[in-house]
Amino acid sequence: MSGQLENRTLTAEWLRQNHELYTAATNHSFIKSIRDGTIDVNNFKHWMEQDYHFVRELVRFVASVLQKVPRNAPEHDLDVILGGLTALESEITWFRKEANFWQIFLERVTLLQPNKDYCEFLKELEREDTPYAAAVTAFWLIELVYCASFMSCLEEDAKTPYELVSTVKRWGSPEFHQYTLSLKKLADKALENASDAEQKQAQKIFVRILELELKFWDMAGFVLG
Numbered sequence: 001m002s003g004q005l006e007n008r009t010l011t012a013e014w015l016r017q018n019h020e021l022y023t024a025a026t027n028h029s030f031i032k033s034i035r036d037g038t039i040d041v042n043n044f045k046h047w048m049e050q051d052y053h054f055v056r057e058l059v060r061f062v063a064s065v066l067q068k069v070p071r072n073a074p075e076h077d078l079d080v081i082l083g084g085l086t087a088l089e090s091e092i093t094w095f096r097k098e099a100n101f102w103q104i105f106l107e108r109v110t111l112l113q114p115n116k117d118y119c120e121f122l123k124e125l126e127r128e129d130t131p132y133a134a135a136v137t138a139f140w141l142i143e144l145v146y147c148a149s150f151m152s153c154l155e156e157d158a159k160t161p162y163e164l165v166s167t168v169k170r171w172g173s174p175e176f177h178q179y180t181l182s183l184k185k186l187a188d189k190a191l192e193n194a195s196d197a198e199q200k201q202a203q204k205i206f207v208r209i210l211e212l213e214l215k216f217w218d219m220a221g222f223v224l225g
């Protein structure tokens with residue numbers, strides 16, 4: 001029963017409408033190279049350098065989502081976003097530890113254009129004129145792309161290198177998947193209560209995020225020099 005109902009939600013509909021782009025963003029050659037164990041460690045380090053800085057902007061964005069949770073929403077809704085924010089703190093700590101292991105100097109990283117573009121877009125989403133429905137939908141999708149991507153690296157036939165398992169588990173674990181489902185529920189509920197104009201705005205943002213995620217992977221898989 002819930003399967004039927006679930007497919008009628010706006011988020012499910014938009015995923016269907018953008019199936020090709022979603023698949024491109026979640027089955028990228030960068031992820032495939034982790035999954036089949038052929039990844040060049042420099043590509044991995046490159047991704048990590050850039051992603052650390054992205055996540056720092058993501059924290060600000062998630063804080064803005066937290067502020068937008070309607071006061072009359074069930075307590076649980078605020079708790080889900082707060083949990084997301086808390087998880088980002090441990091993620092940042094993890095990034096620093098990992099960077100140490102890989103001998104990456106996070107403070108010396110130059111942000112590349114696709115990362116800058118994505119961070120700029122997050123800043124737009126942080127503004128007050130981005131309604132809660134659009135913001136929480138964006139948050140869900142940002143987490144979902146990573147979850148769906150990294151989950152594939154944990155499948156039984158995956159040959160993910162041992163050193164990368166802690167990375168893929170961060171976003172590909174069953175717990176993280178559950179968390180994306182909680183976010184999806186919040187997004188669908190907010191979208192149901194949103195005006196047509198707000199839904200349209202959220203839909204545009206949805207597509208833009210998939211494009212930015214795809215470009216982020218492209219950037220990660222490309223090492224200068």
Ligand SMILES: Cc1ncc(CO)c(N)n1
Pocket residue numbers: 051054055142143145146213216
């Ligand atoms: C680019 C990007 N998208 C999504 C996530 C998920 O947190 C991340 N860490 N980085």
